[in-house]
Amino acid sequence: MTDIVWEHVTQVIDDKWKKASICNFCQKVIGGGGINKVKKHLAGIKEMEEAEVSTVKKGKRKSTSNLHPFFTKGCTIMSDGWRDVSQRHLINFLVYCLKGISFLKSVDALDIESNATNLCNLFAKIVEMVGEKNVVHMVTDSATNYKLVDTKLCERYPSITWSPCAAHCLNLVLKDLSELDIVGWIEKSNGYEADKV
Template sequence: MIDAIAECGSGYIAPSYEDLRSTHLEKAKGEVHENFSKRLSDRWKETWVTILSDGRSKSLLIMLSVASSKGTHLLKSLDISPHIDDVYYLFELLDSVVEEIGVENVVQVITDHLSSFVDVGGLLLKKYPSLFWSPCASYCIEKMLEDISELEWISNVLEEARTVTRYIYNNS
């Protein structure tokens, strides 16, 4: 980098902090995003994709991503706080992503576990019978493990494991 700056000569005026964090950063971000998304989207036709709707319940932020065997691409993130129970708003949001990707390129849609997303999944399946919809598997697994941990013999083992862990952390 220093060599590149030295090649510019003594009259070179460096961009300001404001230019670097706004204009130049946005330009570089756009170039990277365009090249990466173009490369991935060209391959979607041959590999097909999964649309991921990852919600963060505390902030009600939803991140819409496209995943394929060639990589994952974040399309957008939105604050859906005012619309969390509006099934038709959420449907339109996911429907627009399916349309953007191309229904012929989409195999499945994975959403949050909230009841409004279950209804959205039903609407998507009605409009696009070729799609497969499922709720977030990690949530389902977490709920199954909670149920399993309530079994008496497993809860005893877990409590003993917690006791051993507390002892190890509290005694160097």
């Protein structure tokens, strides 16, 4: 089966009689590299030039985030922890910036979910992926381990602020409300039975 990516480029033979692709959106000629190079172009990931690669190998290049030109200053990193059907603890990371929202990564956090130091290191890697200078805000669950992580992370990166997820907080409030005696009394007086729902 052919990859859907090929629908977004036109394959041609260049002047050196080598296969190349022309992006249907920006008309850029993408030479060599096959489907991976086309995918990187369509995703907007800039490939390093030969000179840059050699300086990285020599260790002279400083670590900067050129993961994606999509990320600009003023980014918010959002994390969403959840459990799949196998009860694995997964964390999805999304980045919001002026250009829109982008899914960044999903991590199986089963081994690190209860350890604040390991979670902090995971979040620090995410900040480095986006670029420390680009991130200004983080949004996570308001669980105790996440609060501790975000406190440590804000100490490590003073320019980053943290806030709990409003939807998560609202879910907790509604759960607490549903456990009040008055709610049980209202349910019984209206003929509501929990097992019928």
